[in-house]
Amino acid sequence: MRSIFFVFYFLFSLVSYSQNLLNLNGWVAGTIDNDNFQSYNGVTNNSRIWVDGPQGTPIVAWRVQDKRMDGDDVGGFSDKIGVPINPKKMYRLSVWVKPTGPNVGKFHITTIYNQQGATMVDLKGNLVHSVASYESLPEIGKWFLAVGYIHGVDEVGAYNIGGIYDGVTGQKLKSLNDAKFLSTATSVSFSSYLATDANNPDMSVIYDFCNPRLEVVDGNEVPIASLLGKVEAKNSNYFTENVGIKTTNTQGYTLAVKGKIRSQEIKVEAENWPDFVFKHDYNLNTLKEVSSYIKQYGHLPEMPSAAIAEKNGIELGEMNKLLLKKIEELTLYIIQQDNKINEIQQKLNPDSSRSKL
Numbered sequence: 496m497r498s499i500f501f502v503f504y505f506l507f508s509l510v511s512y513s514q515n516l517l518n519l520n521g522w523v524a525g526t527i528d529n530d531n532f533q534s535y536n537g538v539t540n541n542s543r544i545w546v547d548g549p550q551g552t553p554i555v556a557w558r559v560q561d562k563r564m565d566g567d568d569v570g571g572f573s574d575k576i577g578v579p580i581n582p583k584k585m586y587r588l589s590v591w592v593k594p595t596g597p598n599v600g601k602f603h604i605t606t607i608y609n610q611q612g613a614t615m616v617d618l619k620g621n622l623v624h625s626v627a628s629y630e631s632l633p634e635i636g637k638w639f640l641a642v643g644y645i646h647g648v649d650e651v652g653a654y655n656i657g658g659i660y661d662g663v664t665g666q667k668l669k670s671l672n673d674a675k676f677l678s679t680a681t682s683v684s685f686s687s688y689l690a691t692d693a694n695n696p697d698m699s700v701i702y703d704f705c706n707p708r709l710e711v712v713d714g715n716e717v718p719i720a721s722l723l724g725k726v727e728a729k730n731s732n733y734f735t736e737n738v739g740i741k742t743t744n745t746q747g748y749t750l751a752v753k754g755k756i757r758s759q760e761i762k763v764e765a766e767n768w769p770d771f772v773f774k775h776d777y778n779l780n781t782l783k784e785v786s787s788y789i790k791q792y793g794h795l796p797e798m799p800s801a802a803i804a805e806k807n808g809i810e811l812g813e814m815n816k817l818l819l820k821k822i823e824e825l826t827l828y829i830i831q832q833d834n835k836i837n838e839i840q841q842k843l844n845p846d847s848s849r850s851k852l
Contacts, residue, residue: 514710514716515708515709515710516578516709516711517531517708518531522543524544524555525544527543531574531575532572532573532574533572533573535686536570536571537570539570541557541559541572542557542558543555543557543558544556544558546703548638548705549638549640549706549724554705556703557572557703557705558701558702558704559571559704560596560700560701569689570688570689571686571688571689572686572688572704573687573688574685574686576684577682577683577684578682578683580683582680584711584713585644586645586709586710587642587709587710587711587712588643588644588685588707588710589640589643589708589710590641590706591638591639591640591662591704591705592632592638592639592641592687592702592703592704593636593637593639593702593703594632594635594701594702595635595636595702596635596700596701614677614681615674617672617674618653618673618674618675632659637662638663639659639668640659640660641659641671643671644673645673645674645683647675647676648675648678648680650675653673653675655672656670656741656742657671657673658671658743659671660719660723662723665720665723665724667743670743683709687704687707737751738751740753740754741754761811763811764812765816768819769816769820770823772820772823772824772827773823773827779824779827795821
């Protein structure tokens with residue numbers, strides 16, 4: 496069976512660009528090896544041509560086709576010089592890819608060793624070349640966005656967030672395995688290439704690559720939704736789908752964040768505010784009833800137990816209403832107790848100046 500390999504190579508070297516950290520100024524049609532990128536395995540199987548891009552507009556793509564049919568490594572491109580990195584930071588690489596020949600084989604997002612040895616591990620701590628691997632794209636003749644991540648060396652609790660995205664729907668079709676820098680990592684060089692089984696060469700196997708990106712993940716990187724063209728052009732802050740920050744599982748919420756949030760103010764819409772507690776027809780439990788409930792369940796009536804809160808979290812709006820309701824009920828209990836104390840004092844000392852609330 497023929498195998499096709501798509502590889503991102505991170506070659507560790509010494510020179511930097513600005514973000515997009517890859518310099519695409521010389522990425523133009525009809526030229527090879529005269530800018531910041533060099534062809535992999537010679538120019539015979541490589542070309543840069545105009546194609547219809549992921550958003551339906553013309554774009555320059557790097558095309559790889561096995562014309563020589565003489566080995567596993569067909570062709571591709573690599574960043575000539577490389578980009579210095581801080582191993583304490585997290586980096587994201589992405590590239591659009593479109594298979595226009597037989598749809599077989601594997602994707603790889605990988606790194607290789609530099610002179611210092613291995614420079615990254617998988618999220619279990621094993622030394623690896625691959626940031627991620629993916630069996631095969633689901634369709635030919637269609638653009639897909641491949642996204643991989645390398646986490647910072649000191650990051651605790653890192654988990655896989657890379658993936659393959661459908662260029663039309665924006666849906667994440669497959670999760671990819673991320674990697675993590677070792678402290679010895681110094682720089683990266685972006686490379687993508689296609690390889691086929693030398694025993695079964697096929698000139699109909701063609702891959703197009705475009706818009707390679709290497710970015711620091713610090714909150715200023717281009718959102719995945721923007722890369723996919725899923726952000727409204729009139730307002731770059733408007734997203735048409737649920738958004739996850741450091742998580743791919745939004746659990747149906749419009750915004751899901753795995754981590755801490757710092758803000759000057761958060762406003763939560765409120766309905767059915769519990770001032771009804773102060774109405775004359777409100778059924779206030781007796782303190783004896785509350786005491787009995789606490790002894791049986793270990794928490795206040797209507798409030799979630801510790802186990803439920805820790806498992807499911809709490810809703811800020813609903814919890815604030817419940818807390819206010821309990822404060823208002825507590826206020827009523829205090830008023831009741833004060834009235835009882837006042838009545839007792841009136842009986843013991845009719846001349847007392849205390850007045851009933």
